[in-house]
Amino acid sequence: MNLLKEKSISIAKQDFPNIVRQAAKGHETITRNFKSSNHEKVSIISTDIYEEILDRGYKFNPTIEEDSDGHGYTISIDELLIHGEGPTLISALNDLAENLMDYAEDYLTRIDFFRQIENRKNHYPYLRRIAKLTDIDQVMEVIAECHTNLQQAILNQSQKG
Amino acid sequence: MPYQFTTGNIKSIAKRLGLQQVNSKKWNGTDINGNFWQTYIHDHGDGVPILTGTAKQQAKQMGFKDLEDMYDFFINSRRKR
Numbered sequence: 253m254n255l256l257k258e259k260s261i262s263i264a265k266q267d268f269p270n271i272v273r274q275a276a277k278g279h280e281t282i283t284r285n286f287k288s289s290n291h292e293k294v295s296i297i298s299t300d301i302y303e304e305i306l307d308r309g310y311k312f313n314p315t316i317e318e319d320s321d322g323h324g325y326t327i328s329i330d331e332l333l334i335h336g337e338g339p340t341l342i343s344a345l346n347d348l349a350e351n352l353m354d355y356a357e358d359y360l361t362r363i364d365f366f367r368q369i370e371n372r373k374n375h376y377p378y379l380r381r382i383a384k385l386t387d388i389d390q391v392m393e394v395i396a397e398c399h400t401n402l403q404q405a406i407l408n409q410s411q412k413g
Numbered sequence: 414m415p416y417q418f419t420t421g422n423i424k425s426i427a428k429r430l431g432l433q434q435v436n437s438k439k440w441n442g443t444d445i446n447g448n449f450w451q452t453y454i455h456d457h458g459d460g461v462p463i464l465t466g467t468a469k470q471q472a473k474q475m476g477f478k479d480l481e482d483m484y485d486f487f488i489n490s491r492r493k494r
Binding site: 275317323324326336337351372 | 421449451453455474
């Protein structure tokens with residue numbers, strides 16, 4: 253059973269305003285070039301639905317390592333081969349968020365390069381989640397979404413003012 | 414055995430692997446085998462020790478098995494990778 257219908261690019265072009273209206277309601281349209289030998293397809297879907305899928309399916313799982321000599325913290329996200337460090341938990345989280353924003357910008361600018369690298373091609377969904385955020389505080393909250401110690405560190409920081 | 418690295422040690426390792434500094438903290442590049450690696454190095458001064466947790470992450474991000482593997486590469490100038 254295949255419930256997904258495909259439209260040629262020329263038909264999709266003619267019908268584009270209607271495709272966009274339907275996508276906003278939740279309907280997906282798949283389009284491809286039927287005359288081409290490659291089988292690349294493009295889905296036109298609601299951005300809200302797309303981001304909902306990413307937010308639910310690609311949670312961040314940070315790991316904290318406290319230095320045994322008390323000199324600071326390292327927070328890493330193993331799925332993304334990235335880390336941050338600092339003398340306090342909140343400063344390490346801030347550093348990680350900075351690095352993540354930097355990586356997301358580079359990745360999405362050079363996505364065709366990064367998608368060819370075997371151990372980085374699957375980073376896209378996580379970095380796309382970061383791309384829509386407007387400031388570092390939001391990035392820190394997303395990183396901490398499944399980690400109560402980091403959420404507490406953010407709360408403590410905000411209460412200090 | 415605990416392996417200790419300084420900022421200068423990590424930068425030296427990154428350079429030997431073919432990585433270059435691209436902004437204030439990010440180093441990336443392609444090694445002798447054509448593999449792309451990327452890591453972040455805070456530059457507090459070449460003699461400043463790196464947190465062990467950070468060194469572990471940098472080792473992983475530069476393609477080493479663990480700290481011991483990265484240390485072996487550091488002290489063995491004949492290793493290309």
